[in-house]
Amino acid sequence: xxxxxxxxxxxxxxxxxxxxxxxxxxxxxxxxxxxxxxxxxxxxxxxxxxxxxxxxxxxxxxxxxxxxxxxxxxxxxxxxxxxxxxxxxxxxxxxxxxxxxxxxxxxxxxxxxxxxxxxxxxxxxxxxxxxxxxxxxxxxxxxxxxxxxxxxxxxxxxxxxxxxxxxxxxxxxxxxxxxxxxxxxxxxxxxxxxxxxxxxxxxxxxxxxxxxxxxxxxxxxxxxxxxxxxxxxxxxxxxxxxxxxxxxxxxxxxxxxxxxxxxxxxxxxxxxxxxxxxxxxxxxxxxxxxxxxxxxxxxxxxxxxxxxxxxxxxxxxxxxxxxxxxxxxxxxxxxxxxxxxxxxxxxxxxxxxxxxxxxxxxxxxxxxxxxxxxxxxxxxxxxxxxxxxxxxxxxxxxxxxxxxxxx
Amino acid sequence: xxxxxxxxxxxxxxxxxxxxxxxxxxxxxxxxxxxxxxxxxxxxxxxxxxxxxxxxxxxxxxxxxxxxxxxxxxxxxxxxxxxxxxxxxxxxxxxxxxxxxxxxxxxxxxxxxxxxxxxxxxxxxxxxxxxxxxxxxxxxxxxxxxxxxxxxxxxxxxxxxxxxxxxxxxxxxxxxxxxxxxxxxxxxxxxxxxxxxxxxxxxxxxxxxxxxxxxxxxxxxxxxxxxxxxxxx
Numbered sequence: 001x002x003x004x005x006x007x008x009x010x011x012x013x014x015x016x017x018x019x020x021x022x023x024x025x026x027x028x029x030x031x032x033x034x035x036x037x038x039x040x041x042x043x044x045x046x047x048x049x050x051x052x053x054x055x056x057x058x059x060x061x062x063x064x065x066x067x068x069x070x071x072x073x074x075x076x077x078x079x080x081x082x083x084x085x086x087x088x089x090x091x092x093x094x095x096x097x098x099x100x101x102x103x104x105x106x107x108x109x110x111x112x113x114x115x116x117x118x119x120x121x122x123x124x125x126x127x128x129x130x131x132x133x134x135x136x137x138x139x140x141x142x143x144x145x146x147x148x149x150x151x152x153x154x155x156x157x158x159x160x161x162x163x164x165x166x167x168x169x170x171x172x173x174x175x176x177x178x179x180x181x182x183x184x185x186x187x188x189x190x191x192x193x194x195x196x197x198x199x200x201x202x203x204x205x206x207x208x209x210x211x212x213x214x215x216x217x218x219x220x221x222x223x224x225x226x227x228x229x230x231x232x233x234x235x236x237x238x239x240x241x242x243x244x245x246x247x248x249x250x251x252x253x254x255x256x257x258x259x260x261x262x263x264x265x266x267x268x269x270x271x272x273x274x275x276x277x278x279x280x281x282x283x284x285x286x287x288x289x290x291x292x293x294x295x296x297x298x299x300x301x302x303x304x305x306x307x308x309x310x311x312x313x314x315x316x317x318x319x320x321x322x323x324x325x326x327x328x329x330x331x332x333x334x335x336x337x338x339x340x341x342x343x344x345x346x347x348x349x350x351x352x353x354x355x356x357x358x359x360x361x362x363x364x365x366x367x368x369x370x371x372x373x374x375x376x377x378x379x380x381x382x383x384x385x386x387x388x389x390x391x392x393x394x395x396x397x398x399x400x401x402x403x404x405x406x407x
Numbered sequence: 408x409x410x411x412x413x414x415x416x417x418x419x420x421x422x423x424x425x426x427x428x429x430x431x432x433x434x435x436x437x438x439x440x441x442x443x444x445x446x447x448x449x450x451x452x453x454x455x456x457x458x459x460x461x462x463x464x465x466x467x468x469x470x471x472x473x474x475x476x477x478x479x480x481x482x483x484x485x486x487x488x489x490x491x492x493x494x495x496x497x498x499x500x501x502x503x504x505x506x507x508x509x510x511x512x513x514x515x516x517x518x519x520x521x522x523x524x525x526x527x528x529x530x531x532x533x534x535x536x537x538x539x540x541x542x543x544x545x546x547x548x549x550x551x552x553x554x555x556x557x558x559x560x561x562x563x564x565x566x567x568x569x570x571x572x573x574x575x576x577x578x579x580x581x582x583x584x585x586x587x588x589x590x591x592x593x594x595x596x597x598x599x600x601x602x603x604x605x606x607x608x609x610x611x612x613x614x615x616x617x618x619x620x621x622x623x624x625x626x627x628x629x630x631x632x633x634x635x636x637x638x639x640x
Contacts, residue, residue, distance in 0.1 A: 004520060011508035298506060304465055305565070306493020306521050309485055400466040403500070
């Protein structure tokens with residue numbers, strides 16, 4: 001009986017093929033646009049997390065407690081050798097690099113600018129940051145103690161070119177001032193205002209010598225196998241590298257504005273889904289009501305010959321189910337095709353800046369399997385449920401009244 | 408043989424039109440014996456269809472009682488009434504009788520499907536009744552590919568296939584030409600004689616009246632006596 005009713009309801013929806021196709025396409029396009037938007041947002045999320053963590057930050061950073069708030073030169077990582085030893089044996093991380101950071105003034109022959117003097121460990125930095133590949137003019141560090149790499153915006157502000165002399169002046173740990181001369185060896189472009197305008201990169205040894213830090217450092221940047229792991233509070237690494245003196249924090253805490261923006265994207269998707277699914281429900285309910293009213297006489301006959309009211313309602317819900325199947329299949333086909341095409345070509349947003357990050361490279365939409373199933377399943381479920389109201393309406397009709405009104 | 412299939416006692420039905428009560432059936436007492444082939448006639452608005460609907464349990468009387476095969480159907484719930492109609496009454500309407508998405512065979516077996524009759528038995532009974540109505544070669548056709556007369560024959564087959572105690576036909580010849588109407592009625596009369604099944608018609612059509620064994624005249628919602636079928640021949 002169930003299979004027969006399923007077969008009859010399938011045939012019923014094709015009695016008005018044009019309406020079924022239009023409804024299927026309308027709901028299908030809605031689902032396709034939702035899938036594509038979700039894929040675009042996921043692609044943008046990956047892009048923005050990458051743009052936040054890959055160039056410089058890393059997925060996790062270890063600092064002495066209070067350093068990020070005060071930037072005090074003396075707040076270096078406690079037990080640096082022990083921490084580095086632990087990191088070298090840690091198989092849950094992909095790479096790490098220590099850094100020295102200090103506020104300083106940088107002067108050229110014509111200009112003076114405040115910068116963050118950044119001591120870079122050239123042996124480990126390329127595994128963690130994009131500084132090496134960001135160098136567009138000149139070269140990355142070779143080990144010479146006088147080398148300095150600047151962002152192209154800072155180089156422009158200071159009106160310097162490769163080979164020009166630059167003087168760094170910074171406070172030492174003993175509160176005295178120290179100066180040192182460097183030669184501009186490379187100009188980089190991260191596509192990030194902070195890095196391109198306010199950072200001066202030197203070898204970590206030169207920075208330590210200037211600031212009299214010995215073997216100390218202020219920061220360790222860590223790359224995890226997957227950036228999303230940084231949001232997993234159950235990972236052992238948080239306890240491993242966090243103690244009374246030092247603290248390990250993920251990019252979600254280090255760049256809360258990005259994390260908030262991603263939360264906002266998720267909320268936007270929920271709102272958009274709710275609106276779209278609301279429209280889907282109204283579309284299906286409308287289509288089914290039209291179908292029920294067109295067949296009032298026929299439904300009256302079905303009831304007259306002994307079809308129970310519940311069976312009539314059930315049949316209308318089955319029709320809704322079939323409309324859902326057609327709509328979902330259409331939406332999946334269109335949505336996945338668009339995602340497949342754009343995930344190969346990418347979507348370029350020009351040089352648009354979003355939450356302080358320049359989307360200079362194309363966004364590649366990507367859809368996680370979980371979401372790829374969730375939206376279609378939800379669409380099918382909702383379209384089927386949307387059949388309940390017209391189904392109840394059809395079931396409650398008095399057969400004599402149905403036939404009288406239809407004639 | 409003379410057991411009553413239908414008994415009505417003081418059956419009334421009043422509709423409301425913009426708050427104004429409109430009586431359609433006014434206290435009818437009626438009995439129909441098993442095996443009868445009876446036509447209810449009357450002018451438009453006399454209450455024929457309403458009376459048939461009340462007898463068939465398609466509508467509920469404002470007052471009065473209806474017994475069908477010894478059971479009072481006036482107080483039955485919607486579900487019980489559906490099951491009772493399915494098992495006891497066959498219906499033939501004037502047009503659009505069949506479900507257009509089903510084939511001839513599926514239309515005829517529909518009621519047996521609702522009854523849960525096993526497939527082999529359904530098939531056997533469908534083929535048997537289609538043979539009787541002369542449509543054995545049309546079982547895979549959809550109704551829209553049949554003529555009006557053929558569609559009504561399928562409706563007759565559907566109405567009779569589950570062996571109901573009563574077949575109700577509301578203006579079954581309204582959309583047919585006189586020759587087709589005559590053939591359809593002759594076939595129904597023959598089936599009535601072969602099976603002993605009770606037929607009750609509402610009609611304007613003299614072809615139905617002249618083939619009926621009894622003719623009941625309805626006027627202004629009341630039975631206005633009987634007519635002699637021979638008067639219409």
